Amino acid sequence: MSTAPKRPPARDRILDTACELFYTHGIHAVGVDRLIAESGVAKATLYKQFPSKDDVVAAYLRRMDDRWRRLLRSAALAAGDDPREQLFGLFVALERAARDATLGCAFINAAAEYAPGSTPHTITADHKRSVREWVRGLAAEAGATDPGTLAFQLTVLIDGTLAATHVGQADEAAAAAKRAARALIDAACPAPA
Missing domain, CATH: 1.10.357.10 (Tetracycline Repressor, domain 2)
Structure with a gap:
């Protein structure tokens, strides 16, 4: 059995990353590519969880x-x-x-x-x-x-x-x-x- 900590679900990783980046740098300054890279998900995964950047922004604000x-x-x-x-x-x-x-x-x-x-x-x-x-x-x-x-x-x-x-x-x-x-x-x- 692995003792490595379980990785959070992709949606949580994306949202955690968005919260940090949007607050620190501003929403418009953070592109989707950066969000993908820093959250460690594939582009298809991001768009499966959030159909658009506006959806990520809405989830960030709700959080x-x-x-x-x-x-x-x-x-x-x-x-x-x-x-x-x-x-x-x-x-x-x-x-x-x-x-x-x-x-x-x-x-x-x-x-x-x-x-x-x-x-x-x-x-x-x-x-x-x-x-x-x-x-x-x-x-x-x-x-x-x-x-x-x-x-x-x-x-x-x-x-x-x-x-x-x-x-x-x-x-x-x-x-x-x-x-x-x-x-x-x-x-x-x-x-x-």
Whole structure:
């Protein structure tokens, strides 16, 4: 019996490679030939799994959406049961994520490469909208007087922090966002009696 580690399925190798390359170099800068070479699959295998590069891009964005939402939910849960602290917990996690996401937000980067109405742009807009709605739900649970406005403000802070990481300001932006988030949450959500 072989003790060599089992190789991941071709689809996973392609998607893992796409996630790394698209985030690091940009989607348009990475050609199909490079994706094939670095994932170690044959051209026919890539096209069997993903009929076009646009299909790879869509799968990449959906995977990033899943990762980001899991990170946000974990951060909220780690902050405890108080929804006010869960909202603030997003910014504790953002501080850690900003150090790792030195190339900014994968979705903002993708939106910059694609025109409105394209599949990648639509997936990006849907992602931003669904994250904002989830934050709005937390804001409502926290007793925000205007959950929609607070959610918009907090998600703009998140996006701004991630954008600032792209220009080397991760620590400053994350610290400023945390302070601003605390002030916004405290002002919008009355403390429990």
